[in-house]
Amino acid sequence: MERLRAAADIMVTRLTTLSPEAEILPSISRLVEKRITGAPVVDREGTYLGVFSEKCSLEALVEAAEGFPGFLRGSRAPRAADVMETSLVRLDPDLDAIEAIAVLLSNKISGAPVVDRAGRFLGVFSEKTSMSVVLGSAYDQHPKTTVRATMDSDHGRIVPADLDLLSICRLFSDSHYRRLDVLDGDRLMGQISRRDALEAAMGLARRLDDAPVHGRKVGEAMDCSARTIAPTADLLSIATIFQQSPYRRLPVLDGDLLAGIVSRRDVLAATLRTLATGAKPKAQTLYLSAVAGSPPSFG
Secondary structure, three states: OOOOOEHHHHOEOOOOOEOOOOEHHHHHHHHHHHOOOEEEEEOOOOEEEEEEEHHHHHHHHHHHHHOOOOOOOOOOOOEHHHHOEOOOOOEOOOOEHHHHHHHHHHHOOOEEEEEOOOOEEEEEEEHHHHHHHHHHHHHHOOOOOEHHHHOEOOHHHEEOOOOEHHHHHHHHHHOOOOEEEEEEOOEEEEEEEHHHHHHHHHHHHOOOOOOOOOOOEHHHHOEOOOOOEOOOOEHHHHHHHHHHOOOOEEEEEEOOEEEEEEEHHHHHHHHHHHHHOOOOOOOOOOHHHHOOOOOOOOO
16 A cells, blocks of 8 residues: 655745744735745744744734724725725636636635626635545545535625725634625625735734834744644645644644645645546545655745
């Protein structure tokens, strides 16, 4: 039986890292500019300390806004319609799920709205929902499945076009949502990602020299309890973690030292590469096990 591939086989090792002494606002800017959802925090010796993520960023900004009435709220603050993205990749509910995964990867997006032929919003197909495709094939050798069967239809992510920026940031900081959908009736108007909200909030923060977020350090806001894995963690267990948790990236630790990161996208890219070779899935080995080498880094 072929060895089940491990984190060390696919992890990305060229990483953007942050110091716990770095200031929060420049660190948020770095996440946005690098187009990454989070960065591991390490000391000078490379010892892993935690993760500073988009969610950590939003939590820090919301906390600052609570004690600063002029920040992220008021008549001049942006609304959902002002910050939403309208040029979206939209998926048909009857599209094959494997093809939909390829669409996410080729467009370098973590999820896309699912819209029927009449233009009605149905849900979201994402890297997280894609994990059910990976695990289903590994355990049960499922036949082809569709986007409709695997999408997330939770309508708690739907927001009105006039929702203020503070409420948007608060919803992101209090939930696992990575994107919010703006609807007009049952028609999709646009979508707001965590990054969209961060960019809008940062635009306001830069104009407020006395905003309380200025001067705060990454070490005060980072997630010290974020899930980590060892280099020997196998792909089946990694996919299970991604399916059952909100994490999109898992730091790989060799002892206390940061060795690399495995993302949902790394797992999905490995899956598609294996399928392209015509490898047949095996219930006990997971079809990812035939992947050789590391997938490309998407940042």
